[in-house]
Amino acid sequence: MSLNTALLKQQVFVDGAWLDADSGETLDVHNPATGEKIGTIPFCGRPETARAIAAAEAALPAWRALTAEARAGYMHALCDAIMEDIDDLAVLLTTEMGKPVAEAKGEIALGVKYIRFFAEEGKRIYGDTIPSPWADRRILVTKEPVGVVGSITPWNFPNSMIARKLGAALAAGCTMVMKPAEFTPYSALIYGIMAEKANIPAGVVNIVTGDAPAIGEEMCENPVLRKITFTGSTRVGKLLAGNAGRNMKKISMELGGNAPFIVFDDADLDRAVEGAIASKFRNSGQTCVCANRLYVHAGVYDAFAEKLKTAMQAQLKVGNGLEGSTTQGPLINAAAVDKVEDHVKDALAKGGELISGGHRPDGAGTFFEPTLITGATPDMKVAHEETFGPLAALFKFETEEEAIQLANDTEYGLATYFYTQDLGRSFRVMEKLQYGLVGVNEGVITTEVAPFGGFKDSGIGNEGSKYGLDDYLNVKYSCIGGLGL
Ligand code: NAP
Secondary structure (H helix, E strand, C coil): CCCCHHHCCCCEEECCEEECCCCCCEEEEECCCCCCEEEEEECECHHHHHHHHHHHHHHHHHHHHCCHHHHHHHHHHHHHHHHHCHHHHHHHHHHHHCCCHHHHHHHHHHHHHHHHHHHHHHHHCCCEEECCCCCCCEEEEEEEECCEEEEECCCCCCCHHHHHHHHHHHHHCCEEEEECCCCCCHHHHHHHHHHHHCCCCCCCEEECCECHHHHHHHHHHCCCEEEEEEECCHHHHHHHHHHHHHCCCEEEEECCCCEEEEECCCCCHHHHHHHHHHHHHHHHHCCCCCEEEEEEEHHHHHHHHHHHHHHHHHHCCECCCCCCCCCECCCCCHHHHHHHHHHHHHHHHCCCEEEECCCCCCCCCCCCCCEEEEEECCCCHHHHCCCCCCEEEEEEECCHHHHHHHHHCCCEECEEEEECCCHHHHHHHHHHCCCCEEEECCCCCCCCCCCECCEECCEECCECHHHHHHCCEEEEEEEECCCCC
């Protein structure tokens, strides 16, 4: 599998043109599996971002004036262009991000599903007529695009995190300025290539790379931009939300998690193991919805640990994501490996027992072995911090109340999972868990047709589904009087 360099755009995309940074400065981008340099990207700052926002402003009136059907036409053409090159785009994504190429292809296909869903959902942006308290007036409620949107996205899903935002924004009639993560810019810049192929008018989609704090400040402070949509860490999310709030901009925040995964004593253990493997180790543990704390009832603790160890050792293979048999690619960088190693050492120092993995393999690249630790306790780092890596830590509990209390004992509230075959318990536990996403007997639940969003410090707003479109719309009430009725 070789890289198609025609898809490796090393410039930013503003107002339909490919440009360098004003200063000519660049950042290097590396392959985490080999450490090799892939290419460079422009190191842009506030002036380039301001020009991208101006281009999006200029493109807005014509884009919002199109019918939903016409916008859907452009969006489907964008998706067709992506699907035409999906194999090459998957190789590009794996080269810069590391995940196995089959997962990369799945991510891109899911991104396309989001865009196609929103293209059609845009045709269903309904308003209301409200019974009027005045005999001679009528009340109309309509929805309008919020305007120019700024998006900032992370490296762990460098294609689909953008698709969820871009699809909703374009369908709503908004134009966009996007800033991808510095580690994975090329999977974002392909949206410029594909927008050109789909003949999307210049200025509707703009992409800048470079100085993240400067670009974020321009987005938050530029009066033209009306909404910021961010996916990333809670730390940066709070910073952006504060600045956007001071400038009265709408926000959508998809932030960090610390997902509990609960196995009750009446669970189907094989199904729970299958769910744990998918939820914990997909993307080498680098998803915001990854199981981080596995709570297992004392009655099935040893059996579950044994089955999970067997499944991990049989199914998980560490390696370069471009090699067919790999299920576990590298972590994004050396700091990510350091964090997993720190969580492992901390857990072992506090009484945890290492059952499987636990080390960095020899050789190049930022890899870490899939790791299983039993005897986890609430004082360990893994209990409080998102590890964002391939560490499964098993905690023991005795009662349903205790499991719920432990699961909710965090400032995060993104995703949670639990396994039980008792219908009453399913509803009881589901209703008490303070999380935006709940998997009951399921370890992977993301779909474009359902809302995706966190409670508490995990964010504000939703992506996907009709709720995800609402976040890009303003509600307008018009009172029509003087009707002479
Ligand atoms: P991050 O450090 O917050 O970075 C995310 C994005 O923010 C990147 O584009 C980054 O740019 C940019 N950024 C960093 N500092 C900034 C600043 N001061 N102003 C404006 N932008 C700034 O997060 P990450 O480590 O890349 O991503 C992992 C986190 O994302 C995890 O916590 C994970 O749970 C969360 N996540 C959440 C969801 C969700 O849907 N809830 C989905 C995926 C990931 P540079 O790369 O250029 O620094």
